[in-house]
Each structure stands twice: as structure tokens, then as C-alpha cells.
Amino acid sequence: MLIDRVNKINNYIGGGLTKKFIVWIIVIIMLLGALTTVFVQMSLNRTLSEELRERGQVISRNLAAGSVESILTEDTVNLHRLIETIKKTENDIKYIYITDEKGKVLAHTFDRGFPEELLIVHMDMSSTSHLLDTGDGYVIDFSSPILGGRAGFIHVGMDETSMQEKITRTSYIIIALTLIAGALGILMAYIAGDYLTRPIRALVKGAEEVGKGNLGYQIESGTTDETHILSEAFNQMSCNLNKSISELRTSKDRYKKLVDGISDAVILIDSQKKILSWNKAAQDIFGWSGAEVIGRKIDMLFYPPSGAVTSGNPEIQGGERVFTKKNGKTFPGFVRNRPLKDNENTGNVVVISDVTDQKEMVKLEKQLSQSEKLATIGKLAAGIAHEINNPLTSISLHTQIMLKKTWDEKTNGRLKIINKEANRAARIVKELLEFARQSEPKLSSVNINNEIEKVLKILDPQLNGIRVTTDLKPLPLILADGEQIQQVIMNMLTNSIQSITTAGEIVIETIAKPDKVEISITDNGCGIPHDNIGRIFDPFFTTKRPGEGTGLGLSICYGIIKKHNGSIDVKSEVGAGTTFTVKLPV
Structure with a gap:
């Protein structure tokens, strides 16, 4: 309680330690x-009162x-002379009068x-002194009996004025001394306060300098007391x-150099998935500056934003994801x-690698492998087709010659089978030759x-x-070989027709993009198993029954589109259908 009041007084005083020190002094x-004044007044008042009472009693x-x-x-004359003489010799006597035993003056x-x-007033003689108010001041009336009261009474009135004047003079002197002591105290308090608070002010300045960033700032105390120890400790602390x-x-x-030197985005997030910091690579990859993303949730980087977490799991899952840049593009x-x-473990470090180039490289490698495979098989097919074609x-x-002669019905039937199979083999050889040659398109x-x-x-x-x-939107003219393009569309539509069982539907769409045209053919057929998606453009790969196809149709389509600097993509789901997308440059 007392400490709180002192603190309130110090807050009211304000200023520095020197001011507070002076005010308190x-x-x-x-x-x-x-x-002291009150004590002296009380003591002096008591002492003078006792002295006055003793004198009054003695005189009376x-x-x-x-x-x-x-x-x-x-002898009344002598009485008058006696009491006048006493009154003149004693300054404190206000009056003296003598009465006989009957009260006559x-x-x-x-x-x-x-x-x-x-x-x-003096009819009550039970007390030897009375305090009387004369209007000009208080008088103490002392009475003493003469011959035990048989001859009368002596009354002496002692005035307190002189006593109060002495007390007042003494109080003035004490007050003057107090003021002088106060003035001297202020001077000494200022000198002492300035001296005593000098090391503290030095410490305060040192703390301010350190707070401003002037680390290593040193102070000099100039003393050998506790403040010197404190100054040394401050200097050591500042140095450390x-x-x-x-x-x-x-x-x-x-x-920072290490993190900024990493080509991957390094992002620090807190427990609420808010971004705390990220490196230069993250800024280059996503396009946002650090100031634009600090405090925002990392979900903003994922596409869609809910892609940051998996269903039912608030943690960011590792693995391949799709992200969005500041300009809206995804990668x-x-x-x-x-x-x-750390001890609290309240955040995470998220490292994001842009795998666009790797995916493009894998795609190019796959295309190169496919092209090399097609070229190798093409050379082999050309040689085989040439060797098989003559036999x-x-x-x-010879089968046709023999059919023109007369044979029995059984032999004739067998010759027809030989002729049919020979024609089928000839068609296969023709497809092999077409696949092997794949002539340059006539643009x-x-x-x-x-x-x-x-x-x-x-x-x-x-x-x-x-x-x-069909949903055929207006398209610009492109440089292409019309017959080869027809062959590609026909092969893909034929595959769609053959994959449909009942209640079939084929949707053909075209659309113009800034630098290419796109053709998509979608069916609701049986679909392609996921394991076969990567092999459908391989020569001789087919899911049809023996005798229903050679597996060269999509390979030929792939070769034609590549020669036109285009691409073919396929998406399929078993039981739901397949979509082929052809992209050709404008």
C-alpha cells in the first residue's frame, strides 16, 4: 500500500531522479x-505555563x-503601595486586588x-487558580488566603500574552531556520543528486545507445561503489x-546466401500455415515478392487452394502437386x-521444386524413344515387307490359276481359303510398307x-x-497434308467405333488457340486400361483379338502428326470412354 502511494507520488512529480531526489529532500x-515547530511550541507552552503558574502562586x-x-x-494606603510596587516590577501581572473575608475589595x-x-467569578474559592477571558487575552487568576482566609484573600492576575509572544518568536525562529535548512537542503540535494545519479544517467544513456543499435557502447562510472560494479557489468553485457x-x-x-542459392522454393510457415519467409527462388518461381506473401496462408500457392492438404488431413502432404503463379499460370x-x-516445433519448412523442365524432358525423351523405335521398326518392316511381298x-x-481349273468342291474351298489369307497377308504387307515409308507430307x-x-x-x-x-468452331487455315490428316482422323474414329458396344456416342470438337488448333475425339466406349496408355502408339501393339488388327494404325497416326510438328494426347478410363486430342501448329 505504502509503496503504491510512493509510486503514485513519483509519477505525479515526474522528471528524472535528481528532481525526485530534491523534491523528497x-x-x-x-x-x-x-x-520540530509543533514539538517546540508544545514543549515551550507547557514549560512557560508551568513557570507562569509557579510565579503566580509564589507572588500571591x-x-x-x-x-x-x-x-x-x-492601612489601605500601604496595601495600595505594596500591590502597585509588585505589579510594576512584574511585567506578567495584569492586576492585583485584595478582599476581606467577606469579599469586600x-x-x-x-x-x-x-x-x-x-x-x-471568584465566589468559588475551591480552586486557587482560574483562567479568565478578559477580551484582550487570557488571564490566569491566582488566589491565596490571608491568615487562612480569616483576614481575606490576595488575587493576582497573570497575563499569558508575554508567554504567547515568546512562543511566537521562538516559532518564527524555528520556521526561519527550517527555511534556511530547506534552501541549503535543496542546494545540497541538487549537488548530491547530480553526483549520485550521474552513473545512473550514464547507464540510461548506454541503454539508449544500445537500443538505437550502437552495440558495444561503453560507459565510464568514475566511482568505486556499487554503480561501478553495475557499469562494468553493463559494459561486459554490451560487449557480449x-x-x-x-x-x-x-x-x-x-x-540467406545458402537459402537464396538454392534453386528450389524454400518457404517457412507457422502452425497456422501462414508464410513467415521465403527465399529468392520462391520469388522467381511464383512471381510474388516477400512483402506480398508474408502473413498469408501457403494455400494460395496451390491449385486449387484446397490442394494444399488431402481430405481430412490438415498437414501439407509431400509429393507432386499443381501450383499457381502470380500471373495465374499453373505448373x-x-x-x-x-x-x-526447435523446442516448440510450431512450424514447418516447405521446399517446392518446379518440375516443369523435368516433365518436359521426360516427355521429349519419350517422344525421342518413340521416334527411334518407329524408325527402327520401320526399317525392319520395309525389309520384311519386301521379302514377303514376292512369295x-x-x-x-498360282491360287487364282488353280481356281480357274475344274476341281472338286472340297479342293475349291480350300483354294479360296488360301487366296483369302494371301490377300490378308498382302494387306498387312501394304500397311507395313506405308508405316515404313511414311513419306514427307505435301503441305x-x-x-x-x-x-x-x-x-x-x-x-x-x-x-x-x-x-x-460435332462442335466444329471456326478455324484458321493450316499448312498440312490433307490426305494424311484424313488418315489420322479416320484411324482414330475407326478405333472409337470398334470400342463402342451399345448406345454409343462420339463427340468431335475443334477449337482455335493463339498458336495452334486442337481436335478432340471422345467416345463412351470400353476405354483403355491405365497400364496400356503408354504403349498404344507402339507398333504392333493392339488389344484387339487376333486377325482384327495389326497394331499399326495409331503408330502411323503418331508418325504423321510428328511430321506436322504436332502432338497427340490420350485420356481414358475403363468403362467410361477415351478422348484423343490432336494439336497442330497454325
Whole structure:
């Protein structure tokens, strides 16, 4: 309670330690002066009052003893002379009067006649002194009996005025001394406060300098007391702090250079998935500056934002994800998530690698491998087709000659089978030759929509109730070989027709992009198993039953589109259907 009040007073005083020190010294001096004045007044008042009472009693008793003879002889003149002499010699005596045993005034010192009210006041003689208020001040009336009261009474009025004047003079002197002591106290308090607070002010300045960043600041105390020890401790602390901060800055610079030197995005997040910091690579990859993302959730980097976590799991899962840049473009990336290595473990370090180039490289390598595979198989197919073609021609020729002769029905049937199979083998050889040759396209201005309509007219008899829906948007003319483009569309539509069982539908769409045109053919057929997606463009790979296909159709399509600097993509789900997308440059 007392400490709280002192703190409130210090807050009210304000200022520095020197001001507070001076104010408290003044308060203490004034308080001591006031207490001293009161104490002296009380002591002096008690002492002078006792002295006054003793003198009053002594004077009244002496007068009672000295006036016996004059009273007995009724010498009033001598009584008057006696009491006037005593009154003149004692400054504190206000009045003296003598009464007989009946209360009759025999002599008095009043100049204007005796005041009769004094007789009324002194009718009670049980006390030897009374305090009377005369209007000009208080008077103590002392009475002493003469001959035990048989000859009368002596009354002496002692005035307290002189006593109060002495007390007042003494109080003035004490107050003056207190003021002088206060002035001296202020001066000494200022000198002492300035001297005593000098080391503290030096410490305060040192703390301010350190707070401003002037690490290593040193102070000089100039004393040998506790403040010197405190100053030395402050200097040591400042030196250690400067050394630690320098080491920390060096470590931070090394860490920043190390992290900024990493080509992957390194992102520090807290437990709420809010971004705390990220490196230069993250800024280059995503396009946002550090100031734009600090405090925002890392979900903003994922596409869609909910892709940051898996269903039912709030943690960021590692693995391949899709991310979005500041400009809205998306790209594939690989996430690695590690908890912070600290005591609290309240955050994570997320490392994101842009795998666009790797994926493009894998795609190019796959295309190169496919092209090399096609080239190798093409050379082999050309040689095999050439070697097989001559025997097949001979077999077909002799079979037809034999069919023209007369044979029995059984032999004739067998010859027809030989001729049919020879023709089928010839078609296979023709496809092999087409696959092997794959001549360079004869480029001309082609409207893709027109080529699609031509193919649909050719394949119309084969639809067998399959509904074909077209959404052919206006397309720019492209440089292409119209016959080869028709061959590609026909092969893909044929595959779609063959994959559909019942209630079939094929949707053909075209759309123009800034630098290419896209053709998509979607069916609701049986679909392609996921394991076979990567092999459908391989030569001789087919999922059809033996005798229904050679597995060269999509390989030929792939070769044609590559020669047109385009691409073919396929998406399929078993039981749901397949979509082929062809992209050709404008």
C-alpha cells in the first residue's frame, strides 16, 4: 500500500531522479521543520505555563504574607503601595486586588475602577487558580488566603500574552531556520543528486545507445561503489551483445546466401500455415515478392487452394502437386515438408521444386524413344515387307490359276481359303510398307473442319447407329497434308467405333488457340486400361483379338502428326470412354 502511494507520488512529480531526489529532500526537511515547530511550541507552552503558574502562586502567597500587618491595622494606603510596587516590577501581572473575608475589595490596581464581575467569578474559592477571558487575552487568576482566609484573600492576575509572544518568536525562529535548512537542503540535494545519479544517467544513456543499435557502447562510472560494479557489468553485457549480434548477423548472412542459392522454393510457415519467409527462388518461381506473401496462408500457392492438404488431413502432404503463379499460370511441382527443428516445433519448412523442365524432358525423351523405335521398326518392316511381298504374289497368282481349273468342291474351298489369307497377308504387307515409308507430307492450306466432314461421309456406313456429335468452331487455315490428316482422323474414329458396344456416342470438337488448333475425339466406349496408355502408339501393339488388327494404325497416326510438328494426347478410363486430342501448329 505504502509503496503504491510512493509510486503514485513519483509519477505525479515526474522528471528524472535528481528532481525526485530534491523534491523528497524538501518534503522531508519541511516535514521535520513542521514537526520540530509543533514539538517546540508544545514543549515551550507547557514549560512557560508551568513557570507562569509557579510565579503566580509564589507572588500571591508572598503578597498574602506581606499584607497581613496592613490588613490588621487597616492601612489601605500601604496595601495600595505594596500591590502597585509588585505589579510594576512584574511585567506578567495584569492586576492585583485584595478582599476581606467577606469579599469586600480592600485594594486593587485597576485604573478605571474595579470590575465587579471578578467578584462573581471568584465566589468559588475551591480552586486557587482560574483562567479568565478578559477580551484582550487570557488571564490566569491566582488566589491565596490571608491568615487562612480569616483576614481575606490576595488575587493576582497573570497575563499569558508575554508567554504567547515568546512562543511566537521562538516559532518564527524555528520556521526561519527550517527555511534556511530547506534552501541549503535543496542546494545540497541538487549537488548530491547530480553526483549520485550521474552513473545512473550514464547507464540510461548506454541503454539508449544500445537500443538505437550502437552495440558495444561503453560507459565510464568514475566511482568505486556499487554503480561501478553495475557499469562494468553493463559494459561486459554490451560487449557480449555486440559480439553475439555480429555472429548472428554473420550466420544470418550465410544462411540467406545458402537459402537464396538454392534453386528450389524454400518457404517457412507457422502452425497456422501462414508464410513467415521465403527465399529468392520462391520469388522467381511464383512471381510474388516477400512483402506480398508474408502473413498469408501457403494455400494460395496451390491449385486449387484446397490442394494444399488431402481430405481430412490438415498437414501439407509431400509429393507432386499443381501450383499457381502470380500471373495465374499453373505448373507442376514437387513438395517436401519438414517440421522445424526447435523446442516448440510450431512450424514447418516447405521446399517446392518446379518440375516443369523435368516433365518436359521426360516427355521429349519419350517422344525421342518413340521416334527411334518407329524408325527402327520401320526399317525392319520395309525389309520384311519386301521379302514377303514376292512369295505372297506368287502364292496369290498360282491360287487364282488353280481356281480357274475344274476341281472338286472340297479342293475349291480350300483354294479360296488360301487366296483369302494371301490377300490378308498382302494387306498387312501394304500397311507395313506405308508405316515404313511414311513419306514427307505435301503441305498446302487445309481447313481441318472440311477434312473431318469428308472422313465422316466415308465412315457413315460403318456407324451402325452410333451417334456422332460435332462442335466444329471456326478455324484458321493450316499448312498440312490433307490426305494424311484424313488418315489420322479416320484411324482414330475407326478405333472409337470398334470400342463402342451399345448406345454409343462420339463427340468431335475443334477449337482455335493463339498458336495452334486442337481436335478432340471422345467416345463412351470400353476405354483403355491405365497400364496400356503408354504403349498404344507402339507398333504392333493392339488389344484387339487376333486377325482384327495389326497394331499399326495409331503408330502411323503418331508418325504423321510428328511430321506436322504436332502432338497427340490420350485420356481414358475403363468403362467410361477415351478422348484423343490432336494439336497442330497454325
